[in-house]
Amino acid sequence: MTVSLSAPLLVALLAAATAAAGADRPLRRRFRRPRLLQVLAVGAALVLVPANIAYGLASRSGAGPAADGTTTGVQVASLAVLGGLVGLCGVLRIAPAPARLPRRVLAVGAHPDDLELACGGTLLRLVDSGHEVHIMVMSHGGRGGDGNVRAGEAESAGRFLGASGIEVLDLPDTRLARHENEMAEAIERAIRRHQPDLIFTHSGNDQHQDHRAVHLATLRAARQHPAVLCYESPSVTAGFRPSVFVDISDQLDAKVCAVATHHDQRAKPYVGERQVRGLAAYRGGQARVPLAEGFEPVRMTVPLIEEQR
The missing domain is CATH 3.40.50.10320 (LmbE-like)
Structure with a gap:
């Protein structure tokens, strides 16, 4: 489980950070508090990407059950953060109700x-x-x-x-x-x-x-x-x-x-x-x-x- 999740998590974290850092105009157009989304996505990637890489390598090298357990914890945390970012995007998305009579x-x-x-x-x-x-x-x-x-x-x-x-x-x-x-x-x-x-x-x-x-x-x-x-x-x-x-x-x-x-x-x-x-x-x-x-x-x-x- 640990090895199979590492690559997708790294890709997802890097994609979220890259999109947030380079998509200022789309974020401003579609979300309230776009800077908050940028900071959270980039900050999460800066912490969790190195952690996933480090603990993933430790697990693959057979560093023991403790290392494997820590790696699983890092991955669970990464999944939680990604889920939290998705949920926050839903909360902050600008989505006014459509007009009954478009003008x-x-x-x-x-x-x-x-x-x-x-x-x-x-x-x-x-x-x-x-x-x-x-x-x-x-x-x-x-x-x-x-x-x-x-x-x-x-x-x-x-x-x-x-x-x-x-x-x-x-x-x-x-x-x-x-x-x-x-x-x-x-x-x-x-x-x-x-x-x-x-x-x-x-x-x-x-x-x-x-x-x-x-x-x-x-x-x-x-x-x-x-x-x-x-x-x-x-x-x-x-x-x-x-x-x-x-x-x-x-x-x-x-x-x-x-x-x-x-x-x-x-x-x-x-x-x-x-x-x-x-x-x-x-x-x-x-x-x-x-x-x-x-x-x-x-x-x-x-x-x-x-x-x-």
């Missing part, structure tokens, strides 16, 4: 990282609940970084979020106000194509000229739409007053990972993990939940997230 959502942003920063947690929760999310970005963000790189990062982040569609336009960064008609027409086409039940866009209470321009273009394009919410960018003014909140306690780790997808912007202070978590905690305090994102409603006539009970 379509259109999220409109000015630059490649705007949506992840402002409403990434909400988009993640919507996708996880079975809703269909479409993303539209107006600019490659060439004035604030490498436009070619940032466009690709927007698509990568959108795929990580689970968006059904990602459209990145190439209107001039920092000069979107000159192209309000083009943006409004593009958003109108997206509304006709996707028939969204809910639209997210920038707030009018924002210091960035591109954000204000996208806000106005969206309001024009969605002038007959019954559900429009404005999200919080790092550049919002003190006039931003959210009254709609979404609990993103299960999605914050994944949101941090989505923001980190924008490597081109990693030097910007507002993309740091500490800042992202701090804002979520602040809005969570206002909403009386652990972590949240806040929105200003232009109009809101449908439940934001409707899940089975």
Whole structure:
């Protein structure tokens, strides 16, 4: 028994440790407290792999019944740890109940990282609940970084979020106000194509000229739409007053990972993990939940997230 179990246990322990150490994005996307899973899996492998090897060799060399008994104990402990990790994965897995009425959502942003920063947690929760999310970005963000790189990062982040569609336009960064008609027409086409039940866009209470321009273009394009919410960018003014909140306690780790997808912007202070978590905690305090994102409603006539009970 001792010899036959050694190889499978070593393989299983090494596989668990390797997967945990190298799968940061998938862990963040599917589990709460992904760092805990990584630490436990790697720590267990560091202790139990050498122990299995040492006692397995001792048993094979005929070191005696005591050594064989110790080896069996190590293997039992290894099996228990593996079982515990599997059970913990089940407990920490993010698995929201599917929506009774799946909805379509259109999220409109000015630059490649705007949506992840402002409403990434909400988009993640919507996708996880079975809703269909479409993303539209107006600019490659060439004035604030490498436009070619940032466009690709927007698509990568959108795929990580689970968006059904990602459209990145190439209107001039920092000069979107000159192209309000083009943006409004593009958003109108997206509304006709996707028939969204809910639209997210920038707030009018924002210091960035591109954000204000996208806000106005969206309001024009969605002038007959019954559900429009404005999200919080790092550049919002003190006039931003959210009254709609979404609990993103299960999605914050994944949101941090989505923001980190924008490597081109990693030097910007507002993309740091500490800042992202701090804002979520602040809005969570206002909403009386652990972590949240806040929105200003232009109009809101449908439940934001409707899940089975």
